[in-house]
């Protein structure tokens with residue numbers, strides 16, 4: 048059996064690409080210098096894969112910002128507003144990614160969305176009627192040749208035609224159907240070019256196929272690939288799926304002339320059944336995704352080999368692979384100097400997964416049952432040290448139905464809180480974090496390295512908090528925040544303070560563009576050691592008469608942005624985390640914090656891709672977990688929650704059932720579509736749809752914000768509307784933050800003058 052990788056991480060093991068790109072943004076290096084760094088990263092990781100013996104090594108999995116954006120540029124999807132800037136090709140590319148505000152003009156970025164059920168975000172390309180969809184770029188060919196010059200034959204990876212068309216945003220009158228011929232033409236030309244270059248395989252990524260598909264979807268898929276495959280040359284085509292199984296279209300896939308089909312045996316609950324019950328055609332390769340590309344636990348060889356055995360029995364020509372791109376896991380354990388062996392022995396990051404593929408390949412070729420490497424691996428799954436805590440398990444077992452219900456019910460609380468807080472109409476607030484400027488990060492780094500004392504570390508953060516409170520008062524915001532200066536990340540920060548967690552030094556995973564996160568690892572049962580945020584929040588509250596929001600991350604988000612355990616259910620882990628956060632909520636309340644925001648930024652992210660699983664597999668425990676966190680507070684205490692993405696139109700009732708008092712969410716990049724759903728569903732929770740996009744350095748004008756608010760008022764009753772940015776301000780600079788918030792407050796005042 049041979050081995051294959053779907054895609055590799057790309058920011059660099061030490062985030063070299065991130066640092067180079069940000070230097071380019073600051074005009075500290077040229078486009079050529081940025082490309083040099085990119086080339087070095089590609090070279091290094093192609094060689095790592097080659098040296099590990101991977102048979103199918105991907106190319107064009109690399110990106111300076113995002114693969115969907117690359118695919119848009121490849122196919123000439125560059126809206127006129129970006130072309131009109133008249134800037135260089137790379138600045139046009141980054142204008143689409145981040146927006147542009149400067150001498151050449153002022154344009155917003157493409158929307159950004161979660162890549163299926165991951166914490167990676169892709170750019171949503173916009174196509175309008177004037178755009179001619181055609182093969183226009185050369186990136187996949189250039190990178191293929193670059194690898195070839197290094198002596199490495201790669202398998203170029205391109206977002207597949209179906210997934211690409213499904214994820215585009217159509218802003219003109221045309222729909223996906225109208226582009227089928229053009230897409231077939233463009234992909235056929237792409238294949239012809241690869242054929243001429245000597246490529247043996249091309250991988251088309253089609254994760255969209257793991258959704259529930261309609262008859263129209265399937266017919267679009269068939270139409271696209273009948274067309275593309277009809278122009279096939281010698282280059283072989285791999286249809287690669289991931290993030291689930293393809294139960295709605297397995298037979299349709301097999302009926303088409305693909306040379307290889309990639310299926311996910313980790314997240315695809317029905318994959319094995321689909322293959323064993325329906326068979327797999329002779330003469331084609333099955334790329335079996337058996338090594339988890341999303342989590343960091345070592346592969347259980349015995350389990351995997353038994354799947355491979357079943358495929359062998361059916362005489363299926365199998366390639367052993369990862370379940371999805373390794374983009375979602377850190378680079379390597381080699382850079383972890385602090386984690387003891389007793390823990391690391393259980394983990395495999397991207398590079399270690401290459402070793403796993405090699406071991407599985409070796410084992411699958413021999414009588415594996417007696418192999419030493421197998422015994423060693425099996426021992427890891429017998430028991431793990433330090434992971435069980437009887438007290439935590441007992442507390443979880445004692446939770447009863449009443450613990451999920453907050454009383455009095457919403458409308459009574461709403462009236463009590465209006466009386467209690469006396470906030471003006473359309474209250475203004477922010478989402479929590481203020482700019483994580485270089486001095487803030489340097490303070491944290493110095494403390495971590497032992498260069499300053501704890502007292503110095505705290506004193507610095509207190510100064511920042513005081514300045515932040517003063518700034519918010521000057522700007523005239525109504526509900527203040529302390530700025531989150533003490534947090535490296537909204538999840539890692541809590542992970543570091545909870546029993547049951549481990550963390551890495553360099554376990555970076557790309558979240559979007561140049562932004563990375565370092566997901567903590569849930570090793571064992573989780574509990575709170577001591578209050579985690581109370582001192583920061585009470586200090587901030589002591590500086591102002593205005594309400595200071597306590598700021599916590601919710602249990603579902605903590606779970607979703609950590610690497611979860613696989614030995615207990617996600618539900619059980621979440622319950623443990625919920626109890627820890629509940630304790631923190633009650634401590635904040637007891638210490639005079641009257642408004643507490645519990646961020647559930649990632650709640651939508653792990654909603655199962657198939658509708659039939661939404662409640663049974665997820666919402667039935669995720670929503671109660673949030674309720675468990677806040678059900679113990681008094682009527683006067685106002686509970687806020689925040690979600691980064693507004694794609695919850697379809698689960699709007701579940702969101703309302705979280706029973707928060709106020710929810711703030713991203714809306715500005717998605718044309719406020721969510722507003723209709725709020726109105727139609729008679730959403731009870733007070734809402735603050737974000738009035739400007741914080742992912743871009745643009746400063747929104749008062750008029751722009753006011754017009755967003757006017758639109759909101761058409762759908763949301765005035766007594767329920769809050770005014771706030773999209774998300775936290777940690778990635779922004781100080782000057783643009785002040786200017787944007789001043790405009791936000793000015794727009795809210797105009798709204799009050801006109802409506803009250």
Ligand SMILES: CN1c2c(nc(N)[nH]c2=O)NC[C@@H]1CNc1ccc(C(=O)N[C@@H](CCC(=O)N[C@@H](CCC(=O)N[C@@H](CCC(=O)O)C(=O)O)C(=O)O)C(=O)O)cc1
Nearest residue numbers: 166488489491492535536537538558561562563564608778
């Ligand atoms: C809200 N979002 C979040 C998501 N997931 C999370 N886990 N957290 C989130 O907040 N998903 C959806 C969105 C994604 N949005 C973002 C936004 C911004 C970032 C981001 O800015 N990430 C930072 C890294 C943040 C961090 O952990 N910083 C640490 C470490 C700082 C550092 O780089 N230290 C250096 C040493 C420096 C020195 O001076 O010596 C090092 O460790 O090498 C900290 O501040 O302490 C980023 O830079 O990408 C992410 C997601």
Ligand SMILES: N[C@@H](CCS)C(=O)O
Nearest residue numbers: 478479480646648775
């Ligand atoms: N409170 C967090 C939420 C981000 S989703 C912040 O402001 O950064």
Ligand SMILES: [Zn+2]
Nearest residue numbers: 648691774775
């Ligand atoms: Zn957010």
